[in-house]
Amino acid sequence: MINIPATPSDITGKEAMGWLHTTRFLTTAAQLHHLPPLGVPEIAFVGRSNAGKSTCINTLTQHKQLAFASKKPGRTQHINLFAVGRHNETDAVLADLPGYGYAAVPKDDKIRWQRVMANYLVSRPNLVGLVLLCDPRLGLTELDESLLEIVRPRVEQGLKFLVLLTKADKLTRSEGAKALSIARLQAGGGDVKLFSALKKIGVEETAQLLWQWAHGPEAEKLALEHSALETKALETHTGISDAALTHPVSESEPRD
Ligand SMILES: Nc1nc2c(ncn2[C@@H]2O[C@H](COP(=O)(O)OP(=O)(O)OP(=O)(O)O)[C@@H](O)[C@H]2O)c(=O)[nH]1
Numbered sequence: 001m002i003n004i005p006a007t008p009s010d011i012t013g014k015e016a017m018g019w020l021h022t023t024r025f026l027t028t029a030a031q032l033h034h035l036p037p038l039g040v041p042e043i044a045f046v047g048r049s050n051a052g053k054s055t056c057i058n059t060l061t062q063h064k065q066l067a068f069a070s071k072k073p074g075r076t077q078h079i080n081l082f083a084v085g086r087h088n089e090t091d092a093v094l095a096d097l098p099g100y101g102y103a104a105v106p107k108d109d110k111i112r113w114q115r116v117m118a119n120y121l122v123s124r125p126n127l128v129g130l131v132l133l134c135d136p137r138l139g140l141t142e143l144d145e146s147l148l149e150i151v152r153p154r155v156e157q158g159l160k161f162l163v164l165l166t167k168a169d170k171l172t173r174s175e176g177a178k179a180l181s182i183a184r185l186q187a188g189g190g191d192v193k194l195f196s197a198l199k200k201i202g203v204e205e206t207a208q209l210l211w212q213w214a215h216g217p218e219a220e221k222l223a224l225e226h227s228a229l230e231t232k233a234l235e236t237h238t239g240i241s242d243a244a245l246t247h248p249v250s251e252s253e254p255r256d
């Protein structure tokens with residue numbers, strides 16, 4: 001069953017980390033229509049290739065290889081879903097999306113992925129929050145800004161939104177402060193945080209925010225709207241992955 005606690009309205013960073021530590025692989029999809037319809041809140045991680053999306057998911061969930069991270073850009077090529085919450089009490093889903101902007105990807109593939117991503121962002125019904133990851137040494141690029149344009153109508157309707165400036169360990173304190181103020185301007189007043197998987201900067205705060213997104217009014221609305229059938233489908237998926245805890249064959253080549 002869907003577990004939406006009546007209380008509390010907030011939890012500590014440590015409790016939020018404990019919650020995220022329950023995360024396990026759910027399913028993977030190369031195309032949008034292969035994603036299962038779900039009645040629990042979904043939070044997507046998007047951003048340029050190599051921005052640190054998969055590493056961020058691994059850091060937040062404290063699992064080394066839940067999402068595949070790599071020095072080689074373009075490592076994530078599917079939409080990978082991860083279920084959060086104790087078994088049979090899944091109360092959120094994290095989505096690791098393929099990065100964009102990697103020059104070596106053939107043009108047709110790029111266009112196809114931009115389309116899949118745009119469709120996902122516009123049409124995924126249970127999407128409640130978006131984490132846009134950005135390497136502050138590059139700043140928000142044209143592609144990031146077009147993504148922001150695509151989601152603007154949904155943000156206006158209540159979609160939560162956070163920009164994470166990743167690899168903050170590579171910045172001095174003053175560079176970090178400057179990167180934050182520039183990104184705040186570009187994000188049009190949206191929430192922006194510094195994040196480092198290496199030095200664990202911004203990790204607990206981000207975990208807390210994700211918990212709030214997953215247990216806010218949008219999540220309650222979703223629980224009411226969705227049928228028991230869809231919830232059952234989620235638990236079936238989760239059950240399979242709990243048993244195997246394996247990654248899909250297409251993503252199982254050796255990591256570099
Ligand atoms: N120094 C430092 N390196 C990081 C950090 N986060 C990620 N990286 C490195 O950045 C590279 C890319 O990380 P990924 O997590 O694979 O990036 P991604 O955004 O998932 O990339 P795609 O799957 O290609 O879209 C890897 O070499 C990571 O080790 C961080 O906080 N600090």
Ligand SMILES: [Mg+2]
Binds near residue numbers: 054055068069075076
């Ligand atoms: Mg990735």
